[in-house]
Amino acid sequence: MGSTMETIRTDVAILGAGGAGLRAAIALAENAPGLRIALISKVYPMRSHTCAAEGGAAGVIKPGDSLEQHFDDTVSGGDWLCDQDAVEAFVDEAPGELLQLEHWGCPWSREPDGSVAVRPFGGMKRERTWYAADKSGFHILHTLFQTSLKHASIRRFDEYFATDLLVDDGRCQGLTAIEMRTGQLKLFQAPAVIIATGGAGRMFRFNTNGAIKTGDGMAMAYRAGVPLKDMEFVQYHPTGLPSTGILLTEGCRGEGGIMLNRHGRRYLQDYGMGPETPVGRPVLKTMELGPRDRLSQAFWHEQKKGNTVETPWGDCVLLDMRHLGEKLIDERLPFVRELATSYLGKDPVTDLVPVRPTVHYMMGGIHTDIAAATPLPGLFAAGECACVSINGANRLGSNSLTDLLVFGRRAALSALDYVRAAPRVANEATLAALAKAAQTRMRLLFEKTGGTESIAGLRAKMMDIMEEQAGIYRTGDGLEKARAALNELRRRHAGIELNDKTNVYNTEWLQCLELKSLLDCAEAVVAAALARRESRGAHQRLDYTERDDRNYLKHSLAHHHPTDAPRIGTLDVVITRSQPGVRDYSGAHR
């Protein structure tokens, strides 16, 4: 770490180069030739976790479907905690975004007549999920990345690890980031910053997330005073592989796969999602095509009843795809077959595949409005790290890939308006002083001696606490325990001493910072979960089992405090045309 710091001046800095960050970058390049765009990411763009999304992206395109139905499915799927004006904008812009990707070369799967194919997905009343076999996120990411290469104004900073937002004069004016190949801290001076860093699923033991999903962007915004919204809503995906947490897409069930308990019973019918539907002929919005929160909760009950199957990696239920046949599986779910066969030794063509719920997605995130703007002027956010909210208390499968396109673009256009609205003179001396302070904190971390804590040890404790106390079902007592334990871990985090004091690609240093981000995000999850004394969507309290619209039809906002517990505020939900009702996933809704 040198003593003079390089300053990189840009017009918009985008943090994160996954789906949302790339979409934002392209929108800026297309709409504002000459604008200086810095695309900053701790990994090369194609390593971003968008690549792991499998099933597809929702957008109304087929006859018989309508924006109203996509709206209704999304709002009821979110247990009425979605902001309905945002959902209206989302469903309205979704088809155009997916079509735009088609024009950029995305290899969407096709119908025999050459039109784009759609598949059924959980909680959706119509087939509206565009897919590219079972690698939809991968193809979206690579299409966006490759398209971004044609824009010379997008300057990439690959493998730069962001540490702090720079806030002066009440505005976000840039950030600091570590150039990983040298270990040097750089100052990015930018009148507008867009955060698109994805989720924070690595705070849980069992998760589908890549190692990079450590909530860095959420935590940076949180520490800079921007509230995190609805963090208590954590999505468990019902079909993860037990050994690794690797995701098997909801498309497995969309194509006709069924869920069985140890007795071979399609147990979902016992949890309000019946009656049973014919095997191999999935019926929309019921049984296996119910929403993720309900399916994951059903697993928990089956486990309590002793109806699950024991495996070396814990209790599981069984995903049966055998009746789909080899041809269909190879055509529509080839990756699923490869994953289950390699990592579990189970071939879905011939074997039942043991699966269990694993943490998949954060509905909550950086508080933004419908324009992807945060309350902090100059700061915008999009994708999983943000909470608009279109997902409410439970996201429907295939809404998130579309979300990062729609709101990635919105964030770009909002940032552009903001940058163009008025020239804002930066006080460079102040920014340099802020960056210097960040650098000093880093140096202190390097100079620390006599530490006794291990990163891996603290991380394992955090994961266990979150899994046990903040999982599918929660109680006040358990959450209090989690809160105390997290406080203890945060205190102990300060006792970490780095063994590696070198500068080049020092992953011990980065893991130490990532763990701090996860602990900050986990604190917000637990505090918000404690404050919400009701059960709604993915947030289920055994001590408050009912949804309580009188008191809790509200977003929660967690405000960071450097030394004290976060303050939890609330914000009214925007309701335009759908009053809270009953989420009906029984066959009766048809």
Next chain:
Amino acid sequence: MSERRIELEVLRYSPERDREPRFQSYTVPCLDEWVVLDALNHVKDHLDTTLSYRWSCHMAVCGSCGMMVNGEPTLACKAFVRDYPDRIRVEPLANFPIERDLVTVMDDFMEKLARVKPWLIPGEDKTLGSGEHRQTPAELKRFKQYTMCINCMLCYSACPEYGLVPEFLGPAAIALAHRYNLDSRDGGRAERQEIIARDEAVWQCSFVGACSEVCPKHVDPAGALQQVKLASTVDWYREHLLPWVKK
């Protein structure tokens, strides 16, 4: 779940501390279903926190964890320990400069990828308002295989030509150019072909096929390369012998 102890020999190199790369050995208790990446993570978490390597998805789709495992370019998250002897040697991908430990410098590929214009150059003016391009499953199938490249760099590491001639555009970049050339929506083949045909090393590729053998996604870059060469040759003959035939 049975446990097996393996010796993991890992190449270490810190430009600040080491004059040249060295090997460090770790004894790792492995579970039966572990991949080499799990063994590395065990080292990082419990034995030596200073070890650096890239990884993320642990499901062979992000392309981060390419490395040499017992001399073969492999994704560490797909290399099952049970398929290896008790001594496993892990090194950074061959043919790339080492940045630190198992981390290689990727600048060369990133520059080359952009150079082959791996984006759709529309064959016709078509507005979003006119809806999607029609593309039949058969047309999709023509190029689908080449879209599966995860940029993991195993093919560059396996390629004898790239080892000899660093200017070579290389298997993945050419396969991705070919992917767009074959897309029924694209009209940019001539532009890309010009760039590829100018690369003299393309003509040196001896169709060893090592790139296709190591590809974890069955992209078959060797096949793409031969097709590109063939197409270039046809172009040349058309231009020089049959100039009246429209391209």
